[in-house]
Amino acid sequence: LKEGSEEMGVSRKKAEQNRKRILDSAEQLFRQKGVEGVGLAELMKKAGFTQGGFYNHFASKNALVSAALSQAMTKGWKQLNETFDEAREQGDSPVEHEVDWYLSPAHRNDVKGGCPMAGFAAEIPHLSKADQRAYAGGLDQTFARIAEILIEQDPSLSRLEARRRAVAAFSLMVGSLLLSRAVAVVDPALSNEILADGRSSMKATSV
C-alpha cells in the first residue's frame, strides 16, 4: 500500500486520466448547454465512455457539477493572474490588457471556456448552497485581485475607491460579455458593438 500508492499501476493512472476527461467534457458541456441541458449519457459519450461507468468517478450528477464549477473557477483564477503577468512583461497596463482580452470577440466565441464567473452566473441560483458559496468566494477573490492591481497602477487610490471601481469594472465586463453572447448568432454587428462600447467605456473611466 505504501509503495503501491507511490508508483501506481497503469490502470489506476489511466483511470485518473479518464476521470479528468469526464470532468473536462462536463465543464465544456455545462457552459455550452447549461447544467439541465446536458444528460449523463451524452456527456459520457463525449468523453468516450459508456453511461454506466460514470459512477466509478462521481457520486452523482450534482457532485460532477460541483467539481466542474470548482475546476472552472480554478482555471479562471489562473487565467486572470496570467493575463496580469503577461501585461507587466509587455509593459502594458494590466487592467487594460485584461479588458481587451475579456471583451474580445474571441472570448465571446469561447462559450465552452472563458471566464467562469460569466459562464456560470445564471446557473448559480439553481445549484446547491455549497456551490453558491464557492462561487461567491471566487467572485469576491476576483474583485479583490482587480482592486489590488488598480492600486498598483495608481497608488493614490484609496482601498475603498479601488474596490468600488473593481466591482463596477468587473460587473460591466460580465454584463457586456453575456449580452454580447446572447445576440451573437442573430446580430453579430450588435454583438460586436456591445463589446466595443464596453471597452471604450472602460478606457474612458480611466480604469
Place this chain on the structure above:
Amino acid sequence: LKEGSEEMGVSRKKAEQNRKRILDSAEQLFRQKGVEGVGLAELMKKAGFTQGGFYNHFASKNALVSAALSQAMTKGWKQLNETFDEAREQGDSPVEHEVDWYLSPAHRNDVKGGCPMAGFAAEIPHLSKADQRAYAGGLDQTFARIAEILIEQDPSLSRLEARRRAVAAFSLMVGSLLLSRAVAVVDPALSNEILADGRSSMKATSV
C-alpha cells in the same frame, strides 16, 4: 359570427383569461427556474389547471416560451418608459432614476419579474433563432431609448457618444444585477455591495 365575435360568450372570455393565467405563470416560472427547469405539469398546476388542457392554448412548450419571452419584453419596455416618465414628473434625472430602480435590492429580489433582458439573457442562446431575434430587437430598442434620453439630458452629446454610453451603461446594469442575484442567498453583503458599487460608478461617469 359577425355579431358573435363582437360580444363573445362567457366561456370564450373565460378561456382567454385562463390562457393569460398560464402565460403569466410561465413567465414567472421560466425566470425563476429557467426554461428547462420547469415542466408543463408543474406549470399548469400553478395556473390552476390539469396538464392536458395546456394544448388548448399553446401548440407546444416552445410556443409558450416564445409567448412568455415576448410578453416579458413588452412589459419591460413599458416599465422602462414609465420609469422615465415618472422621473420627468418628479423633476429627476431620468437615467439616474432608472439606475436607482434597476440596481435596487427590490429589483434584485424580484426574480419572477423585473428586467427581461437580464432575466432571460442566459437562456437566449438555448432558444430558437426567432426568439433570439426578438431578444436582439428588444435589446437594440432599449439601447436606442436610453441613448435618446441621454441626448435629452445633455444635447451636446453626439449620437455616437450617446449610443456608446447607453450600451455600456445598460451592460453594467445587467452585469451588476446578475452577479448580485448569483450571490444573494449566500452572501447578502456582497450582493448589496455589487449593486451599490454599480450605482456609484454610474453616477461617477456622469450618466
Place this chain on the structure above:
DNA sequence: TGTACATCAGTGAACGCGCGTTCACTGATGTAC
C-alpha cells in the same frame, strides 16, 4: 324566443422517451505469499 346541434375548454389517463441511477458481469491491474 325556444329548441337541436356543433363547438371547444378542461379533465384525467395514457403514450413513448430520455433522464439519473443501479446492477451483474468482464477482465486487466494490483496485492499477498
Place this chain on the structure above:
DNA sequence: TGTACATCAGTGAACGCGCGTTCACTGATGTAC
C-alpha cells in the same frame, strides 16, 4: 520471481420516474333555425 486471489474501471442492460405530447370523454357555451 511466480502464482493465486482481490480489486475495481468499464460495459451494457435495466430500473423507476417525470418529461412533452396525445387522446377519448365531459359538459357548458355558442350557433342555427
